[in-house]
Amino acid sequence: MGFEIPVWFEITALVVLSLILLADLLLILKRPHIPSMKEATLWVVFYVGLALVFAVVLLWVTQSPQAMGEFVAGWLTEYSLSVDNLFVFVLIMSQFAVPRRYQQEVLMVGIIIALVLRAIFIMLGAALIENFSWIFYIFGAFLVWTAWRQAFPGAHEDEAKAESGIVRFLRRFIDISDHYDGAKLRTVVDGKKIFTPMILVFIVIGVTDLIFAIDSIPAIFGITHNAFIVFTANLFALMGLRQLYFLLGGLLDRLKYLHYGIAFILGFIGLKLFFHALHVNELPFINGGEPVEWAPEISTWLSLAVIIVSMAVATIASLVSARREARGAPPGLSGRW
Numbered sequence: 001m002g003f004e005i006p007v008w009f010e011i012t013a014l015v016v017l018s019l020i021l022l023a024d025l026l027l028i029l030k031r032p033h034i035p036s037m038k039e040a041t042l043w044v045v046f047y048v049g050l051a052l053v054f055a056v057v058l059l060w061v062t063q064s065p066q067a068m069g070e071f072v073a074g075w076l077t078e079y080s081l082s083v084d085n086l087f088v089f090v091l092i093m094s095q096f097a098v099p100r101r102y103q104q105e106v107l108m109v110g111i112i113i114a115l116v117l118r119a120i121f122i123m124l125g126a127a128l129i130e131n132f133s134w135i136f137y138i139f140g141a142f143l144v145w146t147a148w149r150q151a152f153p154g155a156h157e158d159e160a161k162a163e164s165g166i167v168r169f170l171r172r173f174i175d176i177s178d179h180y181d182g183a184k185l186r187t188v189v190d191g192k193k194i195f196t197p198m199i200l201v202f203i204v205i206g207v208t209d210l211i212f213a214i215d216s217i218p219a220i221f222g223i224t225h226n227a228f229i230v231f232t233a234n235l236f237a238l239m240g241l242r243q244l245y246f247l248l249g250g251l252l253d254r255l256k257y258l259h260y261g262i263a264f265i266l267g268f269i270g271l272k273l274f275f276h277a278l279h280v281n282e283l284p285f286i287n288g289g290e291p292v293e294w295a296p297e298i299s300t301w302l303s304l305a306v307i308i309v310s311m312a313v314a315t316i317a318s319l320v321s322a323r324r325e326a327r328g329a330p331p332g333l334s335g336r337w
Contacts, residue, residue: 003064010228013054017235020050024239027114028104035104040247045123051075055237058229065233066300069234070224073304077265078237080311081216083255084150084275085264086245088208090337095202102183106198107242110205117209118234121217126227136277139176139218145217150265215266222269222276254322261314268299268306 035043039243059068089110093103170176175194181187184214184303187196278295281287 002333003062003067005062005067005226005228007280009061013228014062017232020238021111021115021235025108028108028242033318034100035243035246038245040243041321043243044240044247047236047243048265050239051236054232059094067226069231069300069304070226071229071298074220074223074229074233075236076304076307076311077219077269078216080262080265080307081212081219082237083248084258085208085212086241086248089205089245092204092208093288096197096211098198098201099180102180102198103245105183106201106205106240109202109246110209111208111241113202114209114212114238116204117213118217119231119265122227122230122234124211125217125221126225126230129225130220133282134277135278136273136280140270140273140277142220143218143266143273146261147265147267147270150259150266155176170203171213174199176200218273219266219269223300232276255315255318256321257314257318258311259311264310264314265307266267268310269303272303 024215052072055068055072057069059065061066089107092098093106098106167218175192176199177189177194177196178195180198181196183198185199185202186193186198188194216234217230220233222231224233275295278286278292279297281291282289286292
């Protein structure tokens, strides 16, 4: 691997980051509100800055630029995928008409569910990689397929339709009221205790998180095989996600080319995984079970450059296109700018 991370640092980092996440959750429960643009911006800057500080500390502890590079590349990959996930969160919030005052709590619960699911997938992925080197072929093929699906429109709409099917199925077996009762999961209607629509929101968020975990975990294992870096990169990508949701707001609609940038990143990492699989090949029907020496080795720093450039180009192209469309729109529609 090229570097080792001390156990004491792993334990300390996980405890500190868990406490920060817990404090964030308690803050929401104590004071549910709609964050202002200033508040959301400060929180996002704080979490991004915290991730960069963690990268520097990781460099200091391991004395390995490779460790820092793998973390930053993994974090940026997961962060870009998390921004894409916000599109689906917007659809869910809109579909269930979740009161804006309680959307922070919904997002925080979704983040906790995502962390638990990703922790499980990370442990499974690490065990598979440790024992079955051919799993890289499957991960690579899956990411290329995911990139293809991401590159073409309609992916989020398909996910929304799947969520509607889940809701219809649940309503057959669970009594659910038509109205929210604050952020409560249960309420009383005509003297009978039944669930509120909030239970549906949490279940759909959980199912969505499961889909996201299946997509994102192979992607980051294409950058690093260190389970600690994989988990912390996911943790930092999810921390501050709820503030980013409010900060971006209507900007999400203008990032029309974002999915192309993400698709390119996933396709690139898929190819990187495939090349790595050739390097550690043990399958008898490929090169007689011997490693394929001619396969190119893609460095962490090249991966990092591709991730940054892809997201920058997709974001800039989206904003330029949106501004041009706004200028060409009738006067009454350009006021949003």
